[in-house]
Amino acid sequence: MKVLVTDPLLPEGLEILKKAGLEVEERVGLSPEELKEAIREADGIIIRSGTKLTAEIIEAAERLKVIARAGTGLDNVDLEAASRRGIVVMNCPGGNTNSAAEHTLALMFAMARNVPQAMASLKAGRWERKKFLGRELMGKTLGIIGLGRIGSVVAERAQGLKMKVIAYDPYVTPERASEMGVELVSLDELYARSDIITVHVPLMKETYHLLNAESFAKMKDGVLVINCARGGIVDERALYEAMKSGKVAGAALDVFEKEPPDPDHPLFSLENFVCTPHLGASTLEAQKNVAVAAASQVVDFLVHGVVRNAVNMPSVSAEALKVLKPYLVLAEKLGAMQAQLAEGPITEVSIVYQGEVSRLDTAPLTMALLKGLLSRALREDVNYVNALYRARERGIKILESKTETAEDFLNLIGVTVKFKGGENYLAGTIFGKMEPRIVRINDFQLDALPQGHMLYIHNDDRPGVIGLIGVTLGEAGLNISRMHVGQEPEKRRNVILLSVDQAPSEEVLSALRNLPHVHSVKALEL
Numbered sequence: 001m002k003v004l005v006t007d008p009l010l011p012e013g014l015e016i017l018k019k020a021g022l023e024v025e026e027r028v029g030l031s032p033e034e035l036k037e038a039i040r041e042a043d044g045i046i047i048r049s050g051t052k053l054t055a056e057i058i059e060a061a062e063r064l065k066v067i068a069r070a071g072t073g074l075d076n077v078d079l080e081a082a083s084r085r086g087i088v089v090m091n092c093p094g095g096n097t098n099s100a101a102e103h104t105l106a107l108m109f110a111m112a113r114n115v116p117q118a119m120a121s122l123k124a125g126r127w128e129r130k131k132f133l134g135r136e137l138m139g140k141t142l143g144i145i146g147l148g149r150i151g152s153v154v155a156e157r158a159q160g161l162k163m164k165v166i167a168y169d170p171y172v173t174p175e176r177a178s179e180m181g182v183e184l185v186s187l188d189e190l191y192a193r194s195d196i197i198t199v200h201v202p203l204m205k206e207t208y209h210l211l212n213a214e215s216f217a218k219m220k221d222g223v224l225v226i227n228c229a230r231g232g233i234v235d236e237r238a239l240y241e242a243m244k245s246g247k248v249a250g251a252a253l254d255v256f257e258k259e260p261p262d263p264d265h266p267l268f269s270l271e272n273f274v275c276t277p278h279l280g281a282s283t284l285e286a287q288k289n290v291a292v293a294a295a296s297q298v299v300d301f302l303v304h305g306v307v308r309n310a311v312n313m314p315s316v317s318a319e320a321l322k323v324l325k326p327y328l329v330l331a332e333k334l335g336a337m338q339a340q341l342a343e344g345p346i347t348e349v350s351i352v353y354q355g356e357v358s359r360l361d362t363a364p365l366t367m368a369l370l371k372g373l374l375s376r377a378l379r380e381d382v383n384y385v386n387a388l389y390r391a392r393e394r395g396i397k398i399l400e401s402k403t404e405t406a407e408d409f410l411n412l413i414g415v416t417v418k419f420k421g422g423e424n425y426l427a428g429t430i431f432g433k434m435e436p437r438i439v440r441i442n443d444f445q446l447d448a449l450p451q452g453h454m455l456y457i458h459n460d461d462r463p464g465v466i467g468l469i470g471v472t473l474g475e476a477g478l479n480i481s482r483m484h485v486g487q488e489p490e491k492r493r494n495v496i497l498l499s500v501d502q503a504p505s506e507e508v509l510s511a512l513r514n515l516p517h518v519h520s521v522k523a524l525e526l
């Protein structure tokens with residue numbers, strides 16, 4: 001398998017890929033057209049912020065299974081396009097957190113003490129001590145927007161500088177913030193009280209131009225603003241105006257809406273503007289961390305099937321995978337069987353996890369079940385990543401619940417699938433040898449191994465019917481390897497699930513259907 005690396009990645013990461021037997025193609029600085037060509041044959045791709053994976057480029061990838069971001073932000077990847085194609089997208093959260101937080105502090109100090117401007121002036125032969133009068137950070141209020149990994153580290157370090165830290169993050173509880181010694185406030189209060197404001201949110205629809213003309217107007221006169229998160233969170237035009245008017249006394253950007261920015265960017269003309277070319281994560285330590293993490297995650301996924309830090313499917317560690325594996329097999333079989341039993345377009349899937357299995361992380365099991373269901377129903381490439389997406393796309397309602405008890409079993413997965421014109425209920429369990437068993441088909445109780453070519457037959461519970469079925473199959477040269485009979489005594493009806501050694505032909509199916517007392521015959525492939 002081939003892994004394409006399109007941004008600089010330290011050798012420590014490349015070595016991990018090669019050692020695992022993966023072919024590595026390093027192609028840094030590709031144009032979109034070149035990237036479209038290079039990605040065609042890749043099974044995996046590792047990127048940083050320099051590569052933009054648009055829907056068009058993702059569509060061109062014929063074999064791609066995984067996109068790994070050696071870093072945090074995934075705003076340069078079209079997640080929806082990747083999910084639709086069933087490609088796992090993963091990042092390396094945490095690997096560059098400390099570096100990004102330290103760079104934020106570097107920008108804050110640089111701005112407060114005019115370090116870059118003073119250095120440029122001195123190097124130009126001037127000695128301007130009066131001009132570069134700075135300000136202390138101690139006692140000042142730092143407003144952090146986004147109290148996640150990086151925001152939290154910035155908060156902790158700023159407290160060490162004896163700053164008062166306030167924050168706005170709608171997804172963090174006041175209790176969690178107060179454990180960090182941070183006061184959680186509204187966005188407007190943060191604007192009104194902060195001497196310095198720093199953003200640490202991801203770039204999304206909701207955070208695009210979060211800092212705009214309106215927000216600058218609400219800030220203290222002479223505020224300092226930092227963006228070491230992502231270009232686009234700060235409206236650069238509005239920032240320029242706010243700096244020109246003196247409302248914002250200084251700003252520091254590590255990231256830009258367009259990278260690299262045009263050389264005549266208006267902000268570059270302002271002396272109180274400090275900037276770096278997206279260096280937040282550019283330390284030896286952070287780059288080692290993310291290179292090793294991204295490469296290991298790609299190897300784990302492509303070679304061992306283990307998913308870590310995926311943003312578009314549930315992650316499963318190697319330990320969890322061991323426990324989940326038999327249930328994944330059972331769930332996929334249940335889905336596949338339901339798809340083959342359904343007699344019309346599927347409208348609803350309702351899954352009940354019962355007993356021991358209800359205590360596991362069942363999200364991957366639901367994906368497996370949907371994968372089994374949709375691969376049959378849609379006859380297209382469905383995997384763990386796009387199964388849920390494809391189901392929703394088709395308007396299939398998915399319900400999931402858990403109960404501690406499992407009838408007579410230790411564990412049970414029950415699935416009701418509704419389709420136009422009816423519904424079917426199937427239940428399966430995992431027995432001692434970790435083998436999947438189907439134990440219920442609608443009202444019938446049975447104990448069947450769902451595997452290979454099978455026949456699902458409804459017949460009257462009369463002497464001789466099973467014999468006739470056996471003879472018909474024998475005459476067609478089909479060997480019965482297993483037979484499970486379930487009974488519905490009140491209606492004197494049987495359900496038979498047979499395992500045969502090869503797929504039955506249409507003639508055999510029709511011969512079976514024509515037997516007396518046989519009501520229906522379905523061939524299943526599990």
Ligand SMILES: NC(=O)C1=CN([C@@H]2O[C@H](COP(=O)(O)OP(=O)(O)OC[C@H]3O[C@@H](n4cnc5c(N)ncnc54)[C@H](O)[C@@H]3O)[C@@H](O)[C@H]2O)C=CC1
Binds near residue numbers: 094170171
């Ligand atoms: N300059 C650089 O080189 C680097 C930049 N980054 C950027 O920093 C961003 C943050 O990274 P982490 O702290 O690791 O992410 P994180 O996911 O740990 O934290 C993000 C925080 O933002 C909060 N948030 C989301 N929407 C919000 C909103 N509308 N208002 C306020 N808060 C909101 C979330 O609740 C979360 O606590 C990344 O998405 C990336 O774009 C990350 C690493 C390096």
Ligand SMILES: O=C(O)CCC(=O)C(=O)O
Binds near residue numbers: 071074278280281282
């Ligand atoms: O890849 C880089 O150097 C940038 C890091 C970054 O922006 C991120 O991890 O979100």
